[in-house]
Amino acid sequence: MSAGAPVLATAVADHLALRARWRALEVAFWGAALASLFLLPGKHLILAEIAVLGLFALSLDLILGHAGILSLGHAAFFGFGAYAAGLLAKHHVIDEPVLALLASGLAAAALGFATSFLVLRGSDLTRLMVTLGVAMLLREVANRFDDITGGADGLQGIATAPLLGRFSFDITGHVAYAYVLAILFVLFVVARRIVHSPFGLSLRSIKGNPLRASAIGIPVNRRLVAIYTIAACYAGIAGALLTQTTSFCSLDVFSFERSADLLLVLIIGGTGYLYGGLAGAVAFKLMQDWIASLTPQYWQFWIGLLLVMIVLVGRERVAARLRGLFGKGR
Amino acid sequence: MPVALETLGLHKNFGGIAACTDVSLRVERGARHALIGPNGAGKTTLINLLTGVLSPSAGRILLEGEDITAAAPHRRVRRGLARTFQINQLFADFTPLESIGLAVSERLGHGGDWWRVAGSRLSLDADIVGVLERFRLAEVMHERVATLPYGKQRLLEIALAIACQPRVLLLDEPAAGVPEEERHEILSAVASLPREVTVLFIEHDMDLVFSFAERISVMVNGGLFTEGSPDEVARDPRVKAVYLGEEVVDA
Secondary structure (H helix, E strand, O other), X not given: OOOOHHHHHHHHHHHHHHOOOOOHHHHHHHHHHHHHHHHOXXXXXXXXXXXXXXXXXXXXXXXXXXXXXXXXXXXXXXXXHHHHHHHHHHOOOOOOHHHHHHHHHHHHHHHHHHHHHHHOOOOHHHHHHHHHHHHHHHHHHHHHOHHHHOXXXXXXXXXXXXXXXXXXXXXXXXXXXXXXXXXHHHHHHHHHHHHOOHHHHHHHHHHHOHHHHHHOOOOHHHHHHHHHHHHHHHHHHHHHHHHHHHOOEOHHHHOHHHHHHHHHHHHHXXXXXXXXXXXXXXXXXXXXXXXXXXXXXHXXXXXXXXXXXXXHHOHHHHHHHHHHHHOOOO | OOEEEEEEEEXXXXXXXXXXXXXXXXXXXOOEEEEEOOOOOOHHHXXXXXXXXXXXXXXXXXXXXXXXXXXXXXXXXXXXXXXXXXXXXXXXXXXXXXHHHHHHHHHOOOOOOOOOOOXXXXXXXXXXXXXXXXXOOHXXXXXXXXXXXXXXXXXXXXXXXXXXXXXXXXXXXXXXXXXXXXXXXXXXXXXXXXXXXXXXEEOOOHHHHHHHOXXXXXXXXXXXXXXXXXXXXHHOHHHHHHHHOOHHHHO
């Protein structure tokens, strides 16, 4: 090794670590989120919805944007977590919301682990069909066992216990938003840590070239199972948050529309840099809200038009710029 | 000489077509062993069988005496068998630094670490830098792989395999597509490999084959046709007939 090697080694370490450093815009983003807690009390209901959708989209970004697994049935895990939280609360198995949330996430993770083996092989098309199938299957199961799930009427009589034994969820949504935002932030930091780790790097290599990834010794399948399980856990927690904050859960949590909307959200925001899901959720919900207030019946038309435009006008360029701002190398 | 890599009656059929028939090949430890043959002879199929990308229809593969026929590709890498590809298989969105870092951290068993920022384990850096410098990739280590000149990409292709510190290295046409004037960089990289590393390589460039190989196996129509020292193969009229043509007579 040459004399310059130690210098080079330092440069190597610095460069790799640099990518993981928090950028100013990221701090600003979370600062704004925190500020909304105090400055926009009237908007807490929709903000809580946005935060739940953002978490759900973050979950999809973990598998789609970072590991290249395309899913049209991510609602399977969202719904599983939602029903888990509902049943835990309804039957007073775990009353404490945070613990129930964790338990629901773990339940969804278990389902994710079990079904991950179905998405290991095959093309994007196979994965689309398999994930879609799993979600449809779960919806029918929930429909069939209506003595447990309430069937088409939804799960009634859920009363979420006060948070930390003190803060009750009420109709203003203040507690709900603070709760959802805090959970979103914690899980975001964890996800950020994961994608900047060697494990996260190996996932991106698998996304880029699975053949070469296995040829340099990366256990491709094991890594994919791991991230799919983690993403399922995230989606389950998002679902559980919805149940806890609305005290209601219906078959709609498993619906195809939910999975498809999620893909839309992520495409609007851009994949592969973690903020895409959050930005997409904000844009999607605000547009939905805004357009619906102007012309309620044409909401689908405008979102469709927007989607076509985003894809044609070059989402990649926009997303690349956003990624640059938020500090990821790609 | 102990045997580094051995196949016993290896067969591979694609539907009705036999891509590999009864291949029994022995590669001695430390060998510089060339695998030559006309296009479609099954050379790359054999490499894919050896590395586990394809599984054989019949036969066995032994790496240093141990049966690896059923082992997953990444397990074979961990046991010391690495390869390069005829057509570059790189991580286009990565930098050379990230690519090599990935391979090194995987080799040392840190590739699954999920709660540590990549690059924070300083003990890896010397290894990474060593590979980058050896393959003259240090000056481009922060550039996106997709934007590198082809010659550099070809070097990275080999560097990635070397970063796995293989005991047996399979090179699938290492100089393929590299312009004449950049070829020496690839050649010197291959020639400077430590002696204890066993090298089995496919190559069409006969100058390279005869300057580097100490043993040559000739494949024709999916089977091993003949094997011998470069001199023996060069003199074999049957080899000349099926493949080499006039080139060898000149050499």
